[in-house]
Amino acid sequence: MRQAALGAATSLLLDEGIAAVTFERVARLAGVSKTTLYKWWPSAAAIAVDGYFAVSAPQLELSDSGDIATDLRAQLGQFVDLMTRSVAGPAVRGLIAAAQSDDDVRLAFVVHYVHPRREIGGAALRRAQSRGQLSTKIDVQVLIDQLWGACYYRLMTEPDLVTATYLDALVDQALNGVAAAR
């Protein structure tokens, strides 16, 4: 029943967007009572986040060429493709949007979407630290925001501006800094 509910919520999210994910429709589509859904999830959007995580988790593997600049460009490029050319884009943007007015959705999104991705990104950056490519003094979670956070902001405001040229500049500036040479 839990799997059926997750599957139904994810289908609705990807096909019609976050507004279509209601207790009513998930219950009907999954053949599960609304009472049961209420017991398991605080809100319909929380089912959607859980379901989205299940389908998107396999995409989280990051490439590892041995060179951090190459890997970051490739990983950000894949992420931007996913956000702009697949149903994942509107789904994820819809979840972030829903999280702004519903703290249960925000917490579900943070636990099931943000943290798993931060952990995988953090591991890749720590690997680059151990290889001597990144400074060991930096906060890798802050670096994730400098890269992925920058992309999220642009994708949510001016998605057409997130081009390959943009990503090249982003990775180059993040790695090498922007201060004038002394």
Added chain:
Amino acid sequence: MRQAALGAATSLLLDEGIAAVTFERVARLAGVSKTTLYKWWPSAAAIAVDGYFAVSAPQLELSDSGDIATDLRAQLGQFVDLMTRSVAGPAVRGLIAAAQSDDDVRLAFVVHYVHPRREIGGAALRRAQSRGQLSTKIDVQVLIDQLWGACYYRLMTEPDLVTATYLDALVDQALNGVAAAR
């Protein structure tokens, strides 16, 4: 009448959030017909963006100490305070959220909120370039995303983590880079 509508939409936005800004309520509160509102704005949220811009524009002046690191820390600190301790936070997050499912809102938000702020931020960064503090080779709009975009993403997911320590690390890493010294 236009000012009355803007004032009404802004009050609703700041007091009750984006969901309260409807043509119905703006019309009633401002004493303007819904037909007139429809003529001027494509959506109720677009009135809210216009109105919010009018009240928030005076806050856009940036400090100029002569040192870019000091200024960036101060400016990001003020921005985070505004987003976490004032009614502007839920209002702006609500507008970004509404923009994800309504392209008219997104365009209004980009034109009236994002671009004016990017222009002012860009001017400050170009001033730092002309003073020899920032490299002249960088894309200042990308740097804005590395700093403000990073903050927006954290504020929309885990706002409690945007501390002074976080901002110090963000500014330091953006200015000096994260690559290991060669």
